[in-house]
Amino acid sequence: MRLLVIGASGYVGSRLVPAFLDAGHEVVAASSSQPRPERFAWGDDVEWRRCDVTEAKQVAAALEGVDGVCYLVHSLDRRAFEDRDRVGAETVRDAVRASEVTRVVYLSGLVPEVPTQDLSAHISSRLEVEEILAEAASPTCSVVSLRAGVVVGAGSTSFEVIRQLATLLVVQPVPTWLEHQVQPIAVTDVLRAMVEAFEEDRLTGAVDIGGPSVLPYARLLAECSRAAGLLRIRIPIVPVPASLVSLGAAALVAAPFWTVSSLVQSLRHDMVCRPGHTWEPSDGRPLLGVREAMARAFGEPGSTPEAPLPSDADWTRSRAPVLDELHAPATVRAGASLVLKRARSVLSALPGL
Numbered sequence: 001m002r003l004l005v006i007g008a009s010g011y012v013g014s015r016l017v018p019a020f021l022d023a024g025h026e027v028v029a030a031s032s033s034q035p036r037p038e039r040f041a042w043g044d045d046v047e048w049r050r051c052d053v054t055e056a057k058q059v060a061a062a063l064e065g066v067d068g069v070c071y072l073v074h075s076l077d078r079r080a081f082e083d084r085d086r087v088g089a090e091t092v093r094d095a096v097r098a099s100e101v102t103r104v105v106y107l108s109g110l111v112p113e114v115p116t117q118d119l120s121a122h123i124s125s126r127l128e129v130e131e132i133l134a135e136a137a138s139p140t141c142s143v144v145s146l147r148a149g150v151v152v153g154a155g156s157t158s159f160e161v162i163r164q165l166a167t168l169l170v171v172q173p174v175p176t177w178l179e180h181q182v183q184p185i186a187v188t189d190v191l192r193a194m195v196e197a198f199e200e201d202r203l204t205g206a207v208d209i210g211g212p213s214v215l216p217y218a219r220l221l222a223e224c225s226r227a228a229g230l231l232r233i234r235i236p237i238v239p240v241p242a243s244l245v246s247l248g249a250a251a252l253v254a255a256p257f258w259t260v261s262s263l264v265q266s267l268r269h270d271m272v273c274r275p276g277h278t279w280e281p282s283d284g285r286p287l288l289g290v291r292e293a294m295a296r297a298f299g300e301p302g303s304t305p306e307a308p309l310p311s312d313a314d315w316t317r318s319r320a321p322v323l324d325e326l327h328a329p330a331t332v333r334a335g336a337s338l339v340l341k342r343a344r345s346v347l348s349a350l351p352g353l
Helices: 011-022 056-062 081-097 121-134 157-168 187-197 217-227 242-252 257-268 290-297 321-325 330-349
Strands: 002-006 026-031 047-050 068-071 103-109 142-148 171-175 205-209 233-237
Touching: 002 011, 011 026, 011 068, 011 187, 047 056, 056 081, 068 081, 081 121, 103 121, 103 187, 121 142, 142 187, 157 217, 171 217, 187 205, 187 290, 217 233, 217 290
Parallel strands: 002 026, 002 068, 026 047, 068 103, 103 142, 142 205, 171 233
Antiparallel strands: none
16 A cells, blocks of 8 residues: 555654555655655655645645555644644545545544543543544545554653653652553554554454553553663652642653643543453564563664664753763763753743854
């Protein structure tokens, strides 16, 4: 198939494009910013198109001549992200209806089985996008949403928030409501599911994808510390409002503020796959456990999909190279990296700089 990957330059997209190529597909890579093929090892192996999903003409042009659409767009890094994601989904839905696309696959988020009004803004928005894209389904076009929770891999936003907190804090306070269960999935298995979604007609509607490990959030922090070779202490504390935890976490990691805030708000419920609605690989090969996935995330750059890539967002990488070379303690390096990141943000906001 000839596949359009909308969001190809993002974390999942940068790893998914080569997986599609390996599977024998042709790929059209689309991004909202000016394409920079030189950032990626596969950059010269695909056709690039610029595509802001809120611009109908750009979306229509991007869909020309493709058989399938892989939709990876999320706008968590800004306030009122729900509005932009809604408009983007509606624009793509309308363009698909007017095209010859036969398959749409959206990477969504796990949806807790609670009343809709109790969902976080992040999950509520993902569900809304699912429902809008599903309206593009027709006798000639099928739509599937793959719902993932925490994606384990260096560069993944959810993993990086966990990694940076686990690295910076020697003593990690864990509110009791963060003892909810999570079912992380290695990015290797996300890629497997995405590739299979374009090859298996049995995948339709909303399908949950998760790894074999179900564990509380505090244990996920522990596994991250273990993979990094760090000794950390986690202390249960009395319930703290999610808004306060969001502010604290956002202050301690280099990720965009609105991204961290939205992710933390989503941890108020169990984030696990639904029995009977969970993806099982058609090839029968086992899924990666959280411990192996974590170990890979700390591996040599480019060695596995979980390992870091040069194209990953700047905020996911250490910004204190001198301390890295001096083998300073992990907490010192993490703290220095955070301070430098905050300083750069302030300087970049000053006029004339």
